[in-house]
Amino acid sequence: MTTPRTASQPPAPHLPPPLSPGAAALRQGLPIAAVWTVTRLGMLALLLIDRIGDTGVAGEVHGLYRGWYGQLAQGSFPLGDATWQYPPGAAVVFLSPAALPWLSYFQAFVALVLLADALVTFVLARAGRHGAWLWVCGLPLLLNLPLARYDVPVTAVAVVALLALRHRPHLAGALAGIGAMIKVWPLLTLVGTRRGRSTLIVWGSAAASAGVLLGMLLTGFSHPLDFLRQQSARGVQIESLGGTALLLARKWGWPGETVFQYGAFELTGPYVAGVARLSLALSLGALCWLVLWRLGARRWNPAVPYDAAFTAVLLFTVTSRVISPQYLIWLLGLAAVCLTSRYTVLRPVAALMLPAAALSALVFPLMYDEVVAGTTLGCLLMVLRNGLLLGAALLACRRLWTATA
Structure with a gap:
């Protein structure tokens, strides 16, 4: 039996030395930076x-x-x-x-x-x-x-x-x-x-x-x-869910007006106090849902605290009397935390925060005059932005409940 000649074998490929954990992290972080x-x-x-x-x-x-x-x-x-x-x-x-x-x-x-x-x-x-x-x-x-x-x-x-x-x-x-x-x-x-x-x-x-x-x-x-004392005196801001409903109602004859008070543009007129109380009742309902979810939750994984926090802030955002554009900063941060875990069930909800943020920039500062005046374009922007946030909150509730209860 003859031994194959080593000269006929192809040379072994030259592999670069493996990166250290620190170098690998640096390489991955450079595009983000x-x-x-x-x-x-x-x-x-x-x-x-x-x-x-x-x-x-x-x-x-x-x-x-x-x-x-x-x-x-x-x-x-x-x-x-x-x-x-x-x-x-x-x-x-x-x-x-x-x-x-x-x-x-x-x-x-x-x-x-x-x-x-x-x-x-x-x-x-x-x-x-x-x-x-x-x-x-x-x-x-x-x-x-x-x-x-x-x-x-x-x-x-x-x-x-x-x-x-x-x-x-x-x-x-x-x-x-x-x-x-x-x-x-x-x-x-x-x-x-x-x-x-x-x-x-x-x-x-x-x-x-x-x-x-x-x-x-x-x-x-x-x-x-x-x-x-100042917080309790807040009314219904035009960017809130209730404010959007009142802006639409004004298109159909509601006699209310938009005024600048408490550092924001708010709506005044008939039924505004009722809308404000309804917002508070919905926030209380959101709190009750969170308590009910926590009592019924049975399955826990590393992403549950992230998903629950994101869902909770979403709920209190959409039921707020305000919903200023900067609220999207909170939601983007919490959505980002959810995406750090492969166990999260809120990936589609987190993705919705991107168009919601873009619409918020259109609402303020780019087209805020349209929103304050309650024009058709201003109302459309508010319906789209707030409808997106409301849909995201409901989807988050359903997915969190299904995944844990």
């Missing part, structure tokens, strides 16, 4: 153009936020200010530009919002690229609005809290409690925690952190709870 940089530069350019004259989207930072900063810096919450409708923890965000004293208030605020945006992108990219892509590509659909509102920092707190639930429940609860003191809704990130010891840990941590922050604010500032 590149798209984030390009899109945020575009958003920043839009904001700087809009900044001229301190009007439009940027005017809220220059006017309202800067004015509140001046009062808070003197140790007092805005007293009797109809536009101040935020929990006392919001003072932390409005005072935070003081950490960058070499910049103007406007510049420092935008810089901190971009930093919070980058943090959300980073933690999402570590958890799962699909979620990071939704956030990076979805937020610019709202144009320059996210950079001139304090909702991105709030969303950052909620996103980190949700992603920390599985391995760091104490941290997750503490962040949710702080977020609730800033804008209430981050507390909903805890609605889907697994029964048992985990629930006790996260809710206990949330109560402790919220209590500590509230105690500090009560000690250091005067009138921290005045927001409750």
